[in-house]
Amino acid sequence: MTASPAPERAPLRATLIGAGGLGGPLALSLAAAGIELVIVDPDVVELSNLHRQLQFTTQDLGQPKATRLAGLVVARGGTARGVVARWRPEDAAEHTEDADLLVDASDDPETKFAAADWAVANGRTYVIASALRYGGNAMAGAPGAACYRCLFEEPGEAPTCADAGVLGPVVGAIGGLAAALAIGLVRGDPRHAGTLVAIDDLRTGAPRFIRLSPRPGCTACAQAPISPFEAPVRVADGAAKGAAGGARHA
Amino acid sequence: MRDEQVRRYSRHILLPDVGGLGQTALLVSSARLELRERDPDAELIAATYLAAGGVGTVIVRGASDAQVAELAAHGPDSRVLTEPVVEPGSRDPSREVALQPRPIWWPSAEGDATALAFWRGGIAATRWMAEIANR
Numbered sequence: 189m190t191a192s193p194a195p196e197r198a199p200l201r202a203t204l205i206g207a208g209g210l211g212g213p214l215a216l217s218l219a220a221a222g223i224e225l226v227i228v229d230p231d232v233v234e235l236s237n238l239h240r241q242l243q244f245t246t247q248d249l250g251q252p253k254a255t256r257l258a259g260l261v262v263a264r265g266g267t268a269r270g271v272v273a274r275w276r277p278e279d280a281a282e283h284t285e286d287a288d289l290l291v292d293a294s295d296d297p298e299t300k301f302a303a304a305d306w307a308v309a310n311g312r313t314y315v316i317a318s319a320l321r322y323g324g325n326a327m328a329g330a331p332g333a334a335c336y337r338c339l340f341e342e343p344g345e346a347p348t349c350a351d352a353g354v355l356g357p358v359v360g361a362i363g364g365l366a367a368a369l370a371i372g373l374v375r376g377d378p379r380h381a382g383t384l385v386a387i388d389d390l391r392t393g394a395p396r397f398i399r400l401s402p403r404p405g406c407t408a409c410a411q412a413p414i415s416p417f418e419a420p421v422r423v424a425d426g427a428a429k430g431a432a433g434g435a436r437h438a
Numbered sequence: 439m440r441d442e443q444v445r446r447y448s449r450h451i452l453l454p455d456v457g458g459l460g461q462t463a464l465l466v467s468s469a470r471l472e473l474r475e476r477d478p479d480a481e482l483i484a485a486t487y488l489a490a491g492g493v494g495t496v497i498v499r500g501a502s503d504a505q506v507a508e509l510a511a512h513g514p515d516s517r518v519l520t521e522p523v524v525e526p527g528s529r530d531p532s533r534e535v536a537l538q539p540r541p542i543w544w545p546s547a548e549g550d551a552t553a554l555a556f557w558r559g560g561i562a563a564t565r566w567m568a569e570i571a572n573r
Contacts, residue, residue, distance in 0.1 A: 213553075213556040213560075216552055216556075217550070217552040217553035217556060220549065220551065220552035220553075221547070221548070221549030221550060221552070221553070222549055235442065235445045235446050236445055236446065236448045236449060238446055238490060238512075239446060239447055239449060239450060239490050239491050239492065240449065240487070240490065240491075242483075242486050242487065242490055242512060245511045245512055246514065247511075321453060322453075322564065322568070349449050350449070351452075352452060352453075353448075353449045353450060353451070353452030353453040353456070354449050354453075355450060355453065355456070355491075355564055355567060355568065355571075356449070356450070356487050356490060356491040356563070356567070357484070357487035357488075357491070357559070357560040357561075357562075357563035357564045357567065358560065358564050359560070360483060360487055360556045360557075360559060360560030360563070361556065361557050361559075361560030361561045361564060362560070363556055363560075364552075364553045364554065364555065364556025364557035364558075364559075364560060365545075365553070365557050367550070367552075367553035367556070368544065368545045368546070368547055368550045368553040368554065368557070369545050371547040371548070371549060371550050371553065372545050372546070372547035372550075375547055375548055377547060379545070380545055390560075390561055390564045390565070391564060391565055391568045391572075394541070394543070395543065397543070
């Protein structure tokens with residue numbers, strides 16, 4: 189008679205949108221936490237990427253970022269697959285359907301909203317990350333919490349790193365912080381669900397953790413399987429007992 | 439700067455308080471840091487951002503040959519060295535890259551060591567580079 193092995197926890201899965209400055213640290217950090225990745229990015233490596241995208245060197249110039257980054261993750265012992273395409277919700281069956289976590293590290297506002305809306309409608313945890321100049325932010329979302337569209341409402345005209353510049357290591361810091369938020373969320377820690385973490389200037393400042401309230405009339409929350417207005421807010425620390433309170437700053 | 443350098447560092451040069459002068463200051467600057475034996479990731483990440491960002495000399499005490507080669511591959515404009523080039527008594531403390539410990543507000547999660555290393559290394563390199571480039 190043989191003892192049956194203890195049932196293993198199925199590995200968590202994430203789809204990462206963007207294999208650039210934020211995507212590199214995110215991919216390596218999520219994979220190091222044992223999370224299996226699908227990495228989606230349409231771009232190829234350019235010379236102007238290399239000062240901040242440490243996952244690439246001049247040998248990668250002209251190569252697709254998604255597959256090169258996935259290859260690096262695998263070389264470091266992780267699990268990853270690269271998809272060379274722009275992430276679109278209509279293609280979710282190809283790369284995102286079974287993801288426990290969706291992380292946006294793209295530089296495209298339309299993609300960020302599409303990713304957040306998909307995650308909300310499908311009841312997944314998600315993180316939307318951005319970096320520019322000397323700062324950035326990361327929004328952490330989970331079912332039952334205020335969402336990305338509750339805060340920003342509609343995609344607007346936002347400057348990109350190509351317009352306004354970014355100091356190289358800023359993306360490492362923001363990517364690492366976004367990864368820590370994502371790892372906690374997908375492991376079931378609700379502390380930061382519905383929170384925007386904003387860092388205006390990494391040279392001098394510390395992050396602000398801004399707990400968001402759901403916005404009445406939010407079109408994304410209207411599609412959510414768990415409405416933030418009906419569900420108890422998944423906040424462990426007791427800071428927010430009701431769903432419809434004012435913005436809380438932690 | 440050569441044309442290739444202008445393209446490589448264009449996202450730095452676009453920053454109004456860096457510009458061509460700030461990037462040139464980075465290209466002739468010299469940074470030093472030390473790998474901690476048991477947990478070198480944050481220091482290595484900081485060193486890699488410095489080399490990739492065009493810091494002219496990056497001195498990494500305690501780095502292996504493989505680590506030096508990896509850093510050099512990211513920094514074609516950087517000399518990457520393992521030995522200190524100044525005597526301890528005449529070190530310029532402003533050249534040392536200071537790494538901070540894990541912040542108290544850090545959103546800890548199981549398996550977040552690499553994420554934390556990117557945060558710490560990224561912050562340290564940001565502050566060091568800005569100090570040079572924003573002058």
